[in-house]
Amino acid sequence: MVFVPYVPTPYQVVRAMLKLANAGPDDIVYDLGCGDGRILIVAVKEFNVKKAVGVEKDQQLYKLASTRMIDEGIANKASVVYGDFFEVDISEATIVTLFLLTSVNEMLKPKLERELRDGVRIVSHEFRIPGWKPAREIDVRDENGLLHKVYLYVKGSHREQ
Numbered sequence: 001m002v003f004v005p006y007v008p009t010p011y012q013v014v015r016a017m018l019k020l021a022n023a024g025p026d027d028i029v030y031d032l033g034c035g036d037g038r039i040l041i042v043a044v045k046e047f048n049v050k051k052a053v054g055v056e057k058d059q060q061l062y063k064l065a066s067t068r069m070i071d072e073g074i075a076n077k078a079s080v081v082y083g084d085f086f087e088v089d090i091s092e093a094t095i096v097t098l099f100l101l102t103s104v105n106e107m108l109k110p111k112l113e114r115e116l117r118d119g120v121r122i123v124s125h126e127f128r129i130p131g132w133k134p135a136r137e138i139d140v141r142d143e144n145g146l147l148h149k150v151y152l153y154v155k156g157s158h159r160e161q
């Protein structure tokens with residue numbers, strides 16, 4: 001199994017990812033490898049999504065993210081699953097967020113193909129999904145002036161011609 005280190009997405013980039021995915025009240029967001037849960041928090045508090053679910057296999061981060069959902073007062077809408085995202089059913093998602101590695105995105109492709117419905121938006125911070133055609137790609141500057149790449153894929157129109 002590939003090790004993906006914990007590096008949080010800067011908040012400016014989180015907001016840009018959810019805006020690019022056009023997140024709103026009808027959406028169910030899944031963050032695969034949710035770290036401290038920041039994407040879930042911004043999705044619920046700033047984009048008013050219906051539901052947000054994070055999956056995290058690092059126990060300390062899982063505990064931190066779960067506690068933050070309570071502290072932020074959003075535990076009725078946001079939750080964190082302790083485990084491996086390859087093992088978790090994501091079929092209810094309308095938006096999936098990723099900040100992993102190109103190699104892990106490659107490994108996730110069969111699961112994304114199998115479980116996600118057409119029209120689901122997949123937003124990846126920094127790393128492409130190899131062989132998939134992005135609907136859009138943008139550059140976002142973070143709070144420290146660093147540029148980040150964000151890729152949007154739309155299930156159903158993601159295959160390279």
Ligand SMILES: C[S@@+](CC[C@H](N)C(=O)[O-])C[C@H]1O[C@@H](n2cnc3c(N)ncnc32)[C@H](O)[C@@H]1O
Pocket residue numbers: 003004005006007008009031032033034035036038039055056057058061083084085086098099100125
């Ligand atoms: C680069 S961090 C991104 C954290 C968060 N999504 C963000 O953007 O701020 C990647 C996270 O994925 C978690 N992770 C890596 N592989 C995982 C797996 N197979 N199942 C669940 N979590 C995983 C790591 O523990 C780490 O917290």
